[in-house]
Amino acid sequence: MEQEILHNTSSSQIKTSPLRGLGGDSIHVFAPATVANVVCGFDVLGFAVNEPGDEVIMRLTDKPGITISKITGDDGRLPLDPARNTVSVSVQHYLESVGRPDVGLDIELHKKMPIGSGLGSSSASTVAGLFAVKTLLGDDTDVAKLLPFAMKGEEMACGHGHADNVAPALLGGFVLIRSYEPLDVIRLPHPKDLYCAIVFPDVDVPTREARQIIRKQINMKDAVTQWGNIAGLVSGLFMQDVDLIGRSMQDVLVEPVRSILIPDFYKLRELAMNAGAVGFGISGSGPSVFAFARHEDTARQITQLLQRHLTALKIGSFAYVSTINDAGPRVIG
Known part of the structure; x- marks a missing residue:
């Protein structure tokens, strides 16, 4: 492709x-x-x-x-x-x-x-x-x-x-x-049967503030790790290799800082990965999180588990399950 x-x-x-x-x-x-x-x-x-x-x-x-x-x-x-x-x-x-x-x-x-x-x-x-x-x-x-x-x-x-x-x-x-x-x-290109599970915890994480907490300087070891993951993710998309996509969804630069702003982020990741997620991370600046899954049923199970955990924390949430949208904007009327 x-x-x-x-x-x-x-x-x-x-x-x-x-x-x-x-x-x-x-x-x-x-x-x-x-x-x-x-x-x-x-x-x-x-x-x-x-x-x-x-x-x-x-x-x-x-x-x-x-x-x-x-x-x-x-x-x-x-x-x-x-x-x-x-x-x-x-x-x-x-x-x-x-x-x-x-x-x-x-x-x-x-x-x-x-x-x-x-x-x-x-x-x-x-x-x-x-x-x-x-x-x-x-x-x-x-x-x-x-x-x-x-x-x-x-x-x-x-x-x-x-x-x-x-x-x-x-x-x-x-x-x-x-x-x-x-x-x-x-x-x-991307695998056509790759499903995305998204959960938005109803907490406030303004984009401007989320950008301001990012480190301005990084060490070379972290940079090399990040470059390898980006290259691996792009390669996985081209090769239709879902396992490679998942292995490459690791962030050593931004996620460690932004995850602080998201309630129980690492527990949410653990729940998603144990439920069969291919990879897990923050959507944009947060607080939404997302996971890739091979099947729609798995993606829906992931959203249910994450929402259940957020409810236990007395945090409301919204959930969405979707394939990657290749159409972009469209006229609807």
């Missing part, structure tokens, strides 16, 4: 084709949640899942400019001000790049996934908005051209424009960010 290479998609190199008319007056788009880092691949690996995700309804309006008329599912935490919302800010950057800065748009954002979950909540919203405006305006250029604009949203959301959430949310599948300067993204 060959990888798909998406070279040099920095915003300065984007040349979109002229917009050839409108794709209707409104559109309804879903974009998926993502698991970033994938244990050893801090800021360079991520994959999309089938659920949860966010939805955007976008309408053309006669009045120039972007408005956000409704946000649901956020408990009032997200701003309606288009200058402060990741979706509208990213869409505005896109409109300026294609020479349509005065297009009138109204946006409804429907959060179908937990905010601050470590599942790329801001990425899903941003990607849904960008895919919506691209489709609504009839722009048939490669969807990968939207990636730099999506990264603008990540920069606003967490202070760092990383792509390990937005790239898989936008492109679908399993993604490697080989380089950020210039931006060089590679879509990797």
Whole structure:
């Protein structure tokens, strides 16, 4: 199986084709949640899942400019001000790049996934908005051209424009960010029957704070270990070798620090591995954790065990089971 290479998609190199008319007056788009880092691949690996995700309804309006008329599912935490919302800010950057800065748009954002979950909540919203405006305006250029604009949203959301959430949310599948300067993204193959079990403990781990506690300096021995695991994980994906994928899901740099923020992390890992998980780790900055499994039944058993343990700790949780989502965003209405 060959990888798909998406070279040099920095915003300065984007040349979109002229917009050839409108794709209707409104559109309804879903974009998926993502698991970033994938244990050893801090800021360079991520994959999309089938659920949860966010939805955007976008309408053309006669009045120039972007408005956000409704946000649901956020408990009032997200701003309606288009200058402060990741979706509208990213869409505005896109409109300026294609020479349509005065297009009138109204946006409804429907959060179908937990905010601050470590599942790329801001990425899903941003990607849904960008895919919506691209489709609504009839722009048939490669969807990968939207990636730099999506990264603008990540920069606003967490202070760092990383792509390990937005790239898989936008492109679908399993993604490697080989380089950020210039931006060089590679879509990797993966075993089709690999299941992901995700559990989100209902505790607060803000992304900005989770990034700040990461060590700024590492020793060479740890770096070599990490490089070997990243190479092993990518090799396992290419070789369809689930055992190699599992052996490579070890993190000696970030997980030892971030695990402190997740209730009973090592007990959760023990439960998952004893139940047949291939590998286990933190999703993004947490607090969500995930495990790979060979079978759907095993994945569901893992989520049940982890939720049961969290309940005993008096911590609520949400659980999801999914294969890797190769589709990325899609129009649903």
